[in-house]
Amino acid sequence: MSEPRSAIAHPLRVAENIAHLVPYVPGKPIEEVQRELGIQEVVKLASNENPLGPSPKALEAIAQMAPKLHLYPDISSRTLRLALAKKLDIAPESLVFGNGSDDIIHLLGVTFLEPGDEVIQADPSFVRYEAAAVLNKALCHKVPLTPDWGYDLEALLRAVTSRTRLVFIANPNNPTGTILSRSGIEALLDRLPEQAILVLDEAYYEYATGLPEYPECLDFVRNERNVVLLRTFSKAYGLAGLRIGYGIMRPEIAGWLERTREPFNVNLLAQTAAAAALEDEAFVAQTVAVNEEGKRTLYAAFEHLGLDYTPTYGNFIFVQVGRDGRAVADALLRRGVIVRFSPDFKSQTHLRVSIGTPAQNARFLEALPEALAEIK
Numbered sequence: 124m125s126e127p128r129s130a131i132a133h134p135l136r137v138a139e140n141i142a143h144l145v146p147y148v149p150g151k152p153i154e155e156v157q158r159e160l161g162i163q164e165v166v167k168l169a170s171n172e173n174p175l176g177p178s179p180k181a182l183e184a185i186a187q188m189a190p191k192l193h194l195y196p197d198i199s200s201r202t203l204r205l206a207l208a209k210k211l212d213i214a215p216e217s218l219v220f221g222n223g224s225d226d227i228i229h230l231l232g233v234t235f236l237e238p239g240d241e242v243i244q245a246d247p248s249f250v251r252y253e254a255a256a257v258l259n260k261a262l263c264h265k266v267p268l269t270p271d272w273g274y275d276l277e278a279l280l281r282a283v284t285s286r287t288r289l290v291f292i293a294n295p296n297n298p299t300g301t302i303l304s305r306s307g308i309e310a311l312l313d314r315l316p317e318q319a320i321l322v323l324d325e326a327y328y329e330y331a332t333g334l335p336e337y338p339e340c341l342d343f344v345r346n347e348r349n350v351v352l353l354r355t356f357s358k359a360y361g362l363a364g365l366r367i368g369y370g371i372m373r374p375e376i377a378g379w380l381e382r383t384r385e386p387f388n389v390n391l392l393a394q395t396a397a398a399a400a401l402e403d404e405a406f407v408a409q410t411v412a413v414n415e416e417g418k419r420t421l422y423a424a425f426e427h428l429g430l431d432y433t434p435t436y437g438n439f440i441f442v443q444v445g446r447d448g449r450a451v452a453d454a455l456l457r458r459g460v461i462v463r464f465s466p467d468f469k470s471q472t473h474l475r476v477s478i479g480t481p482a483q484n485a486r487f488l489e490a491l492p493e494a495l496a497e498i499k
């Protein structure tokens with residue numbers, strides 16, 4: 124047998140900036156936990172997925188489209204684009220679709236960052252913003268949240284320089300579920316240099332919209348500001364596995380992203396399912412209602428257990444477990460419940476728990492006191 128290739132290969136030369144990147148660590152898949160721990164009934168509350176599953180209308184549409192899988196998808200996601208533009212009351216050219224909203228974050232970096240440029244994000248926040256900076260040799264300023272995990276507007280404003288090109292605000296923020304107010308957004312916009320773009324990542328929009336303190340931001344796009352809104356079909360529409368998200372921005376910005384994206388970055392089934400899911404308003408309403416109910420249940424249980432939590436605008440809760448968070452997450456895992464601990468959370472004692480169905484929440488709340496008692 125010949126030598127394995129890696130033993131004889133010369134060391135690879137990796138670009139200096141890429142050498143600093145670490146692979147994304149996702150929530151553990153259910154099948155992996157079933158296999159490793161031999162537990163059949165596993166509940167995953169680790170990736171902010173929709174606990175109700177996909178929109179049934181999306182499933183029907185996929186079944187109808189399946190015989191056409193030999194065809195390339197529509198390069199401009201036309202049917203979906205027109206439907207979404209109508210729903211949002213914006214020009215169809217204001218939309219850019221991506222292989223998840225992750226893809227749009229990546230495209231923003233590739234399109235607008237040059238070496239030495241600066242990106243601003245809060246810390247902790249969604250980890251892909253920093254990757255967009257590092258990939259393009261830009262500097263990422265990570266501005267700590269306030270002690271109660273809110274956005275620190277003054278510190279964000281202080282981080283702005285003439286080299287700032289992208290500011291990423293997750294609204295609501297992942298992992299904390301907190302939001303930036305409209306006046307905060309306006310203050311940031313006023314401070315940014317002309318070339319900079321404020322990216323408002325609204326991955327959890329559907330859970331927050333309608334709440335009086337949550338800012339509706341489409342008018343910034345309509346008024347041609349340098350604002351990009353990011354939304355996704357991964358959460359409230361239940362299509363995370365298909366990978367489809369989108370950005371809303373003035374057509375000039377969209378035009379640049381259209382040049383950098385891969386031509387067929389949104390697959391046929393994703394386009395089809397998203398267009399069907401968009402019409403399934405009852406499903407989204409049910410999703411939000413289940414989330415609200417779960418939120419109340421989990422808040423009450425945390426209070427009963429004496430655990431501090433951050434009130435959330437999303438479909439997850441950032442909870443202070445008051446002891447080694449990784450150990451608590453592992454203890455929950457042994458009981459068949461997957462939640463999220465990450466060093467990126469900037470707290471050793473916090474977990475992020477996705478809000479599940481009543482049955483899933485009950486499983487978690489059954490396991491939690493046991494896990495807390497095990498880890499002192």
Ligand SMILES: Cc1ncc(COP(=O)(O)O)c(C=O)c1O
Pocket residue numbers: 170171222223224225226249293295296297324326354355356357363366367368
């Ligand atoms: C704040 C935020 N932005 C973007 C994403 C990426 O979502 P998508 O599945 O659309 O790529 C996530 C996923 O968890 C998120 O939490």
